[in-house]
Amino acid sequence: MSGARLRRREASSRIELFGLRSLPEITPGDDLAALIADAPRREGLELRTGDILVLAQKVVSKAEGRVVRLSDVKPSELARSWARTIRADPRFVEIVLRESRRVIRMTERALIVETRHGFICANAGVDRSNVRSAGSVTCLPLDPDRSAQRLVERLRKLTGARVAVIVSDTFGRPWRLGLTNVAIGAAGLAVLEDLRGTRDASGRELQGTILALADELAAAADLVMKKAAQIPAVVIRGVRFARARGSARQLIRPASEDMFR
């Protein structure tokens, strides 16, 4: 095999992830796209067409002003009753209920709900960590797909690069322990990758293989994010994907099709 051939092969099976460490603390009203575009353009850190930018929900929520002060919240009777049972702050429970379309389960450890977007997760994604003010929480973006789409468009204008954007959050899941980072918003890529019709190494057609590409990208980015809460933005380079408008809601399995329930 020639050297050129080897290099091509190697290049095509290599992926890199970079954390954007120079983002400042985000506050409501910040121009997140401009801050990301301004992140140091050191060797290899400029955004390039074909890159995938994965953002922690927290920075998107903060930039969009989705921060709620607990002191502004008047809890309902349900919130106060449940908060007594689990010894939680009734204002926190109230915010979770407001962010929810349906309560799946109330347990001592968490409220498992379906969010207004349709995601099933603990506490509707309402989060007390990484908020500067101890008396505040963040809520998920109202429309994370739209947040992602706006970032795609603004980053195109600011940097010239056509990137895909994923807004991510760490969710628990049934059957398996531990949180994994998943996509709650997406733009610029097809979130599901349908491998049906493609052939495996033996030439056999791959049956029923649809990959949750956006969730795998979010999980990969979390390997960088977990290193420190200060890295809420990760660039993934070297992954081929199908361009599409994209929507993380396509990752929601309709209850009627859910063989696992």
Place this chain on the structure above:
Amino acid sequence: MSGARLRRREASSRIELFGLRSLPEITPGDDLAALIADAPRREGLELRTGDILVLAQKVVSKAEGRVVRLSDVKPSELARSWARTIRADPRFVEIVLRESRRVIRMTERALIVETRHGFICANAGVDRSNVRSAGSVTCLPLDPDRSAQRLVERLRKLTGARVAVIVSDTFGRPWRLGLTNVAIGAAGLAVLEDLRGTRDASGRELQGTILALADELAAAADLVMKKAAQIPAVVIRGVRFARARGSARQLIRPASEDMFR
């Protein structure tokens, strides 16, 4: 900020994934560790201490001889009856049932079962793709943690590098569409990363945050594997992890603790 400081920061927020493309087709009895150790030692591709090697279940199963010829299988009455309903090969259904401890759900599209290891997945991980012979299937390794542990030890001897090993497979999941790659075997790392007690960027203690590190590593590796079925081995470099004996069974959520069920 000094250049040296910048470089350190950058280095600590960068992760690389390499696919080992030069592995030959694996057949029963192959010395998988030796083949991996012999994979071209081109610049940057030698295994290093601290690397994580993620393997597709298929190559581990093949090396361990977990290949079953359909013609050797005599289906039970249950297998034949269910196979008629879903128009499947009764011998395939029989193998799935043999690999299972419990049937969760029989649907037209798949049998959702608890495998003998305790994993909940479709068809007990029995797979017809990527098997050279059209009349054969692969089954999951009998003890994927042990498979991983043996590879850790052998690779240490062969290369001198202390690597962690994850055996992975793509599973469906409730609530969300699409498959994601997860860890079914692990050795050399703590599969769950407990961030409780650590503090976020605001100095607040992170509550209840246990990451499924091994599953996020498996998902990240799938971004390389998906490029072609010929890349069943991926090296992940730059992720810090806690050394431990490791076991993917620790990722199984006991039914009694499963708030999501």
